[in-house]
Structure formats: structure tokens, C-alpha cells
Amino acid sequence: MKRRQFGQHCGLARALELVGERWALLIVRDLLVRPRRYTDLQHALPGRPTNVLSARLKELERAGIVERQIAPAPQRGVLYTLTDTGRELEPAILALGRWGAAQLGKPRPGDTVTAESLTMTLRTVFDAEAAIGVTASWEIRLPDMVLHAVVANGALADIGPGPSDADLVITVPTNDQLPSYGNLMRTIGCGLAELTGQAALADVFVRLFGKPPGI
Amino acid sequence: MKRRQFGQHCGLARALELVGERWALLIVRDLLVRPRRYTDLQHALPGRPTNVLSARLKELERAGIVERQIAPAPQRGVLYTLTDTGRELEPAILALGRWGAAQLGKPRPGDTVTAESLTMTLRTVFDAEAAIGVTASWEIRLPDMVLHAVVANGALADIGPGPSDADLVITVPTNDQLPSYGNLMRTIGCGLAELTGQAALADVFVRLFGKPPGI
DNA sequence: CCGAATCCGCAGTGATACTG
DNA sequence: CAGTATCACTGCGGATTCGG
Numbered sequence: 304m305k306r307r308q309f310g311q312h313c314g315l316a317r318a319l320e321l322v323g324e325r326w327a328l329l330i331v332r333d334l335l336v337r338p339r340r341y342t343d344l345q346h347a348l349p350g351r352p353t354n355v356l357s358a359r360l361k362e363l364e365r366a367g368i369v370e371r372q373i374a375p376a377p378q379r380g381v382l383y384t385l386t387d388t389g390r391e392l393e394p395a396i397l398a399l400g401r402w403g404a405a406q407l408g409k410p411r412p413g414d415t416v417t418a419e420s421l422t423m424t425l426r427t428v429f430d431a432e433a434a435i436g437v438t439a440s441w442e443i444r445l446p447d448m449v450l451h452a453v454v455a456n457g458a459l460a461d462i463g464p465g466p467s468d469a470d471l472v473i474t475v476p477t478n479d480q481l482p483s484y485g486n487l488m489r490t491i492g493c494g495l496a497e498l499t500g501q502a503a504l505a506d507v508f509v510r511l512f513g514k515p516p517g518i
Numbered sequence: 519m520k521r522r523q524f525g526q527h528c529g530l531a532r533a534l535e536l537v538g539e540r541w542a543l544l545i546v547r548d549l550l551v552r553p554r555r556y557t558d559l560q561h562a563l564p565g566r567p568t569n570v571l572s573a574r575l576k577e578l579e580r581a582g583i584v585e586r587q588i589a590p591a592p593q594r595g596v597l598y599t600l601t602d603t604g605r606e607l608e609p610a611i612l613a614l615g616r617w618g619a620a621q622l623g624k625p626r627p628g629d630t631v632t633a634e635s636l637t638m639t640l641r642t643v644f645d646a647e648a649a650i651g652v653t654a655s656w657e658i659r660l661p662d663m664v665l666h667a668v669v670a671n672g673a674l675a676d677i678g679p680g681p682s683d684a685d686l687v688i689t690v691p692t693n694d695q696l697p698s699y700g701n702l703m704r705t706i707g708c709g710l711a712e713l714t715g716q717a718a719l720a721d722v723f724v725r726l727f728g729k730p731p732g733i
Numbered sequence: 734c735c736g737a738a739t740c741c742g743c744a745g746t747g748a749t750a751c752t753g
Numbered sequence: 754c755a756g757t758a759t760c761a762c763t764g765c766g767g768a769t770t771c772g773g
Contacts, residue, residue: 307744307765309563312625312698313635314642315547318618325538325746332530341755350525352747357756366621380754388621395617396530398610403533406581406603410527410553420528427529483527540765556736567766595735612734687751
């Protein structure tokens with residue numbers, strides 16, 4: 304496949320040639336959270352045709368951004384992971400996401416929130432300065448997904464989908480709202496979430512993750 | 519024009535909806551350097567169809583990223599400038615450009631380097647730590663363009679196309695090479711450029727702008 | 734000259750169906 | 754599970770044209 308070029312010897316133009324096509328950066332975003340298999344990515348990117356997914360994965364693989372791996376014994380199958388080059392996109396993706404978050408309005412009809420997008424949003428807004436000296440872990444239970452976050456010595460050690468053995472479990476009651484970042488923080492901030500464990504850590508969570516860039 | 523959506527309530531997805539289409543970020547990059555008129559942008563983005571430029575400008579204007587202004591008396595005509603929202607894209611564009619610069623290989627046949635792309639590259643690689651305490655200014659004369667850079671008290675005060683009253687004028691001799699960042703720094707680093715003014719500032723320039731992220 | 738609008742051919746995309 | 758195959762459609766690339 305002949306790759307379209309911009310004809311400029313420029314870092315930004317090169318980046319856009321490699322990851323500027325539709326869906327490409329969203330695939331990288333999801334892979335930043337954890338390695339995924341093909342069908343995982345299908346579910347994490349609703350509304351995107353499967354042929355586009357396979358085309359993007361091939362291009363990203365050729366560009367040295369994504370690697371195909373055979374998953375270990377328990378599950379088998381193909382796992383897509385980021386190369387080091389791919390992982391180095393994280394600062395750029397966080398910067399773009401931070402800007403886009405400030406432009407986010409109300410959820411539009413049909414919008415979804417995936418575990419991956421919410422994870423990356425929390426990584427985006429994590430306030431390292433507010434976290435100095437903090438060591439704690441949380442599990443966030445939303446109606447359709449569970450996330451965990453671990454902060455050790457002020458650094459974001461782990462955050463992603465799935466449960467964990469956490470100091471505080473925050474359960475957001477089932478409601479008809481989208482599990483968006485805004486709704487999540489509002490629910491916790493207003494004390495409407497159920498807390499199991501060290502309840503005082505709820506305020507800490509809001510302090511570390513609740514300073515959005517204008518959301 | 520119906521805007522295609524990603525169907526995710528996510529900062530990155532929103533950003534890509536607004537500035538993810540082809541040429542959009544390159545237009546913003548050029549406008550980050552300075553306001554431009556329509557035909558300036560045409561020349562600064564060779565190889566892009568004119569209808570795409572006018573379509574992008576309209577979309578960016580609708581999105582609140584770009585503003586049309588009537589240029590002041592001397593020249594008249596329409597000037598396109600960034601809004602505050604548009605200027606806030608700079609960190610994301612620098613981050614993407616930094617990543618892409620590390621993926622830049624040799625210039626391909628037909629590649630061009632514009633004053634805008636070189637300016638943004640220099641902004642990208644500026645090493646604020648190396649610049650602590652530095653106050654100086656340079657004018658860089660390349661065969662087809664002239665740039666200026668001003669560092670005041672360790673901060674990048676001004677950099678862009680055009681001449682200036684500089685402490686040191688660096689003239690790169692005419693040769694058959696592309697005026698790419700790599701060739702520029704190589705020429706200066708090897709002492710092949712002509713220096714007029716405080717020659718000792720050539721080494722300072724290389725120190726502040728010569729630490730690429732892997733170019 | 735500036736600032737576009739228009740037309741056409743084609744590549745990339747979206748949606749659905751199908752296969753190893 | 755992990756992709757191809759097919760096909761309609763839209764946006765892009767390229768050239769030309771048009772009104773201040």
C-alpha cells in the first residue's frame with residue numbers, strides 16, 4: 304500500500320504520516336493501557352469497520368509501532384503490543400487528550416465510554432505535584448467496568464481496567480448516566496459513591512485525579 | 519458539512535475529530551509561527567489541494583481554533599490567526615513533532631523544508647535547561663530563508679522567519695542540500711557556516727538547539 | 734495578485750457478509 | 754478467534770476557473 308506523504312521533511316509531518324490516519328491513534332491509546340487481542344480492540348473501538356482495524360494494525364506494524372505476539376499458554380491467540388517506539392507516543396497522546404478534554408462538551412447521543420478511554424483520561428489528569436508523598440491504591444467499580452489505580456511514592460505506578468487488592472473500593476451506583484470522567488468525579492465528589500475500605504482516601508483520589516484541564 | 523465522529527466521549531477522540539483530518543495540524547503548526555494569509559499557507563504547504571485548505575480553514579474556524587481577521591492597513595486582505603484554544607494545541611504539536619522527528623530518516627526525494635517547519639523544529643528541540651541564564655540572539659541565513667531566534671534569561675522569547683538585529687549572524691553557504699534541521703546543525707557544528715558578530719555564540723546555539731530527540 | 738469555488742478520478746473509509 | 758471479501762460512498766488530490 305502506497306503511503307501518502309506530506310512532502311515535508313518535518314517531525315510533525317512524519318508523525319502524521321505514521322499515526323495520523325483515522326483510528327490509528329485510538330488504537331495506540333488502547334494498546335498503551337495493555338496488550339490487546341484483535342477482538343478486544345474491536346469491542347474497545349465500537350463503530351469502526353473490521354477491515355480498517357486490520358489495515359491500521361498492519362501499517363502500524365510496518366512502521367515499527369505495534370508488534371504481533373503469540374499469547375502465552377493459558378489463552379493463546381494473537382496479542383498486539385506496542386514497541387518501545389509506540390510507547391514513546393504516550394506524551395503526545397496525553398497532550399492531545401488533555402487539549403481535547405478541554406473541548407469536550409456534554410456526551411452526545413450514542414457516545415460510549417470504554418475502560419481504555421477512561422483509563423487514559425485518568426492518566427491525563429493525574430496531578431503529580433498533588434501526589435507527592437502519597438502511596439495508596441483504589442478500585443473503581445462502575446456499572447459496566449472496573450478500574451484500579453495504584454500510586455506509590457507520589458508516582459502513578461499502575462492504572463488500568465480490572466480489579467485489584469485496593470485500600471479503598473469506590474462503587475458508583477448504577478444510574479442512567481454515561482460512565483464518563485466528568486460523571487465519575489462528580490459522583491465521588493458529591494459523596495454519592497459507596498466507599499469500602501479507607502474512606503478517607505476518596506478525597507485523596509479526587510485531589511490527585513480531579514483537576515481536569517477545563518472539563 | 520457533517521463531521522465524522524468516533525462515538526467515544528474521550529479527550530483524544532474529541533481532539534482527533536477537531537484537528538485529526540488531513541493537513542489540519544500542519545495548518546495549525548504554520549499558524550503557531552505567525553498569522554498567515556491564504557496564499558501564504560498555500561506556499562507553506564506545497565502539494566495540498568486548494569479546496570482542502572479552504573475546507574480545513576472553515577472547519578477550524580467553526581471549531582473555534584482559527585479566526586479570520588482583516589489585515590491592518592499596509593497590506594489589507596484576510597489574515598488567519600489562532601484563537602487561544604488553537605494556541606493551546608502547541609504542547610501537543612510539539613510532543614507529536616518530537617516523536618516524529620525521532621522517526622525522520624534521510625530526506626526523501628521531493629521533500630521540502632519550509633521556514634515554518636524549521637521554526638517549529640527548533641522550538642521542539644530547544645533545551646530549556648541548557649539555556650539557564652543565557653541571553654542572546656541569532657539570525658540564521660539559509661539559501662532560501664532567513665530565521666531569527668531570541669533567548670532572554672533562559673527562555674525562548676522569539677523564534678521565527680525573518681531577519682532581526684542579532685548578536686550573531688550565521689550564514690549557511692549555498693549548497694545542494696535540503697535546509698533541514700539535521701543539515702543546518704551539522705553545518706554549524708562542523709564550522710562550515712560563516713559567522714558575523716559574536717562568534718562564540720555559535721557554540722551556544724548548538725548547545726541550546728542541537729540536542730535532538732534522536733534525529 | 735488574493736481568496737477562494739468547481740469539477741473529476743480515485744484512494745481511503747464505512748458497513749456488511751463471509752472464511753480459515 | 755482472527756481476520757478477508759465485497760461494495761457503496763465520501764473525502765482527497767490535482768487542475769482549472771472565477772470574482773474582488
